[in-house]
Amino acid sequence: MSRLARLISAGLLCAAIAALxxxxxxxxxxADPDLAKRDEDYAxxxxxxxxxxxxxxxxxFQRAEVRNPDNADLQNMLGYSYRNLKQYDLAFTHYKRxxxxxxxxxxxxxxxxxAYLLTGDLANAEKHLAALRDICLLPCExxxxxxxxxxxxxxxxx
Amino acid sequence: xxxxxxxxxxxxxxAVHGLAQADDTNSQTGPLGKVSFPTSCDSKVQPAFERAVxxxxxxxxxxxxxxxxxxxxxxxxxxxxxxxxxSILMSNPLxxxxxxxxxxxxxxxxxxxxxxxxxxxxxxxxxxxxxATYYKDxxxxxxxxxxxxxxxxxxxxxQKYPTDDEAQIFFALYLAxxxxxxxxxxxxxLRAAAxxxxxxxxxxxxPGVAHYLIHSYDAPPIADKGxxxxxxxxxxxxxxxxALHMPSHIFTRVGAWxxxxxxxxxxxxxxxxxxxxxxxxxxxxxxxxAYLQLARDAEARRSIDxxxxxxxxxxxxxxxxxxxxxxxxxxxxxxGAWQEAAKLQPTGSTYPFVEAIxxxxxxxxASRSGDxxxxxxDAEQLESIHKALLAAKNTYWATEVEVQxxxxxxxxxxxxxxxxEALKFMxxxxxxxxxxxxxxxxxxRIVPARELLGDMxxxxxxxxxxxxxYEASQLREPNRFRNYLGSARAAEMAGDRxxxxxxxxxxxxxxxxxxTARPExxxxxxxxxx
Numbered sequence: 001m002s003r004l005a006r007l008i009s010a011g012l013l014c015a016a017i018a019a020l021x022x023x024x025x026x027x028x029x030x031a032d033p034d035l036a037k038r039d040e041d042y043a044x045x046x047x048x049x050x051x052x053x054x055x056x057x058x059x060x061f062q063r064a065e066v067r068n069p070d071n072a073d074l075q076n077m078l079g080y081s082y083r084n085l086k087q088y089d090l091a092f093t094h095y096k097r098x099x100x101x102x103x104x105x106x107x108x109x110x111x112x113x114x115a116y117l118l119t120g121d122l123a124n125a126e127k128h129l130a131a132l133r134d135i136c137l138l139p140c141e142x143x144x145x146x147x148x149x150x151x152x153x154x155x156x157x158x
Numbered sequence: 159x160x161x162x163x164x165x166x167x168x169x170x171x172x173a174v175h176g177l178a179q180a181d182d183t184n185s186q187t188g189p190l191g192k193v194s195f196p197t198s199c200d201s202k203v204q205p206a207f208e209r210a211v212x213x214x215x216x217x218x219x220x221x222x223x224x225x226x227x228x229x230x231x232x233x234x235x236x237x238x239x240x241x242x243x244x245s246i247l248m249s250n251p252l253x254x255x256x257x258x259x260x261x262x263x264x265x266x267x268x269x270x271x272x273x274x275x276x277x278x279x280x281x282x283x284x285x286x287x288x289x290a291t292y293y294k295d296x297x298x299x300x301x302x303x304x305x306x307x308x309x310x311x312x313x314x315x316x317q318k319y320p321t322d323d324e325a326q327i328f329f330a331l332y333l334a335x336x337x338x339x340x341x342x343x344x345x346x347x348l349r350a351a352a353x354x355x356x357x358x359x360x361x362x363x364x365p366g367v368a369h370y371l372i373h374s375y376d377a378p379p380i381a382d383k384g385x386x387x388x389x390x391x392x393x394x395x396x397x398x399x400x401a402l403h404m405p406s407h408i409f410t411r412v413g414a415w416x417x418x419x420x421x422x423x424x425x426x427x428x429x430x431x432x433x434x435x436x437x438x439x440x441x442x443x444x445x446x447x448a449y450l451q452l453a454r455d456a457e458a459r460r461s462i463d464x465x466x467x468x469x470x471x472x473x474x475x476x477x478x479x480x481x482x483x484x485x486x487x488x489x490x491x492x493x494g495a496w497q498e499a500a501k502l503q504p505t506g507s508t509y510p511f512v513e514a515i516x517x518x519x520x521x522x523x524a525s526r527s528g529d530x531x532x533x534x535x536d537a538e539q540l541e542s543i544h545k546a547l548l549a550a551k552n553t554y555w556a557t558e559v560e561v562q563x564x565x566x567x568x569x570x571x572x573x574x575x576x577x578x579e580a581l582k583f584m585x586x587x588x589x590x591x592x593x594x595x596x597x598x599x600x601x602x603r604i605v606p607a608r609e610l611l612g613d614m615x616x617x618x619x620x621x622x623x624x625x626x627x628y629e630a631s632q633l634r635e636p637n638r639f640r641n642y643l644g645s646a647r648a649a650e651m652a653g654d655r656x657x658x659x660x661x662x663x664x665x666x667x668x669x670x671x672x673x674t675a676r677p678e679x680x681x682x683x684x685x686x687x688x
Binding site: 067138139 | 557
């Protein structure tokens with residue numbers, strides 16, 4: 001599944017769960033299951049990502065970040081948007097922050113790994129591949145995608 | 159501050175409906191502990207105001223909100239009553255759920271009314287502004303941020319009025335409300351507990367102090383520090399269902415099952431009489447858990463059957479749905495009734511993590527009774543629920559379901575003869591669970607993952623390793639029947655007859671008043687005396 005398709009798919013699943021009686025509102029300990037619902041800038045940023053309008057996405061996510069500085073998903077989305085703008089230093093900053101906030105954030109590990117491959121840093125990509133192997137003892141798309149990306153990178157280099 | 163005994167002699171006019179077994183509104187009278195909260199309000203409403211504050215301290219939401227509103231009605235200039243309304247609408251500040259959107263609107267209206275009235279003292283105005291910080295920009299701020307700003311505002315209040323014990327106590331409560339699941343040093347809890355211990359020495363009959371001490375010690379390594387408050391609280395406020403239930407959070411943590419069952423039985427009766435279905439379900443789940451540790455299976459069964467007749471629970475809370483799914487799962491698991499476990503039916507809850515309880519129990523039950531095809535099917539359900547929760551960013555419950563999925567997959571692998579894989583999955587489940595605190599909605603997971611790892615090692619004839627895991631599990635989940643049984647069997651298999659006998663003896667002590675002849679107890683009797 002492409003990452004954009006996965007992001008959209010995740011959004012649809014998220015919406016489906018959010019439509020249920022208040023799982024999000026009733027969750028006692030989750031960091032922020034409901035951010036897209038209560039932060040218009042974040043929701044608009046995700047729509048900009050769907051349209052691949054990366055500059056607009058960054059602007060909107062930055063506005064949301066002021067109100068939600070500790071949201072791992074928001075940091076991940078900022079990293080993703082900067083990565084697509086080829087501003088890798090900023091992408092790494094936000095991916096690392098996402099992982100700092102949630103060390104088991106599957107998406108952030110995959111995307112930062114792929115970003116490292118884009119900058120030719122295989123060693124760091126493999127560190128995040130190893131992290132994903134630990135996290136995804138049971139199947140997960142993020143591990144498969146990063147494994148594939150690393151394999152393709154190696155094939156290109158040989 | 160001088161404290162004054164509040165004798166609750168009023169009848170709260172709540173309509174009794176929705177509870178099939180409700181029959182006694184009179185139980186809503188009675189003592190709620192000693193609270194002193196001086197105000198500038200008309201002296202005729204002061205006793206009622208302090209009773210309302212006592213209800214707030216015991217999280218008695220419906221009665222408390224009404225009591226504060228009645229105060230405001232009886233003295234329209236009593237602005238501090240608006241603080242009480244806004245405070246009680248924050249719901250349980252330790253559950254992380256926070257106010258509902260509708261509750262927040264009502265609270266903001268109360269705050270606006272309090273400001274419009276204009277409290278006669280700066281202290282009262284400061285209280286109103288402190289609670290207002292929580293509701294500021296309510297729709298656009300995450301609950302964690304609201305909690306943090308609330309704690310900060312009450313810290314400032316407590317510093318400004320150092321001799322105001324209520325300010326210290328509320329600050330401690332809201333500080334404890336900032337404790338995160340990730341921090342296993344329990345820094346916020348322990349800081350709150352230090353404040354509360356000081357207040358507890360001064361005011362041993364204050365409902366909030368004893369209550370919040372229990373919450374502040376509601377974590378495995380520090381639970382025993384809360385025993386004094388737990389044993390005191392139910393006696394301080396026996397009219398409040400939550401006060402009767404809350405001590406069992408500590409009793410469960412330390413494995414004091416008889417005390418847990420007794421206080422929850424009283425909580426259940428008060429909850430039923432007071433038309434509090436969610437509290438009734440919650441108390442029953444804790445009580446069933448306790449009965450099963452004592453091998454009082456018949457009492458557990460009766461309690462489950464009675465609870466299932468209760469109607470009128472709040473669909474916006476998962477308290478009742480959780481108990482409805484958890485109780486039959488516990489009943490099967492704790493008795494090792496694997497075929498029964500495999501046949502449990504999903505409850506149709508709209509909360510995915512509640513449905514996961516049943517699929518987990520079914521899957522492990524099916525694996526342990528040899529039906530691997532059924533076990534795989536139920537594990538697939540866990541996978542779907544896990545993915546959906548991850549996608550919904552519901553990290554906490556996604557992790558809880560991941561533990562269940564890993565464990566179910568481990569038992570399937572064991573059934574397929576892939577022992578190494580099985581242990582890898584089961585160990586990962588146990589490690590993951592150790593870093594995710596249990597939720598306050600539940601007395602405990604359906605089974606501790608590390609105890610289940612011990613079971614698996616025992617099946618694989620690795621008794622030394624099994625015993626190690628059982629004993630590690632005892633640190634977080636002490637005095638459990640199945641743990642002692644597994645520990646005894648592991649010690650016996652390892653050839654340590656003295657240790658085996660000691661564990662069988664513990665099992666017999668635990669089950670001394672068993673109302674059911676569990677086969678394990680018969681063999682324990684023989685082996686304990688060897």
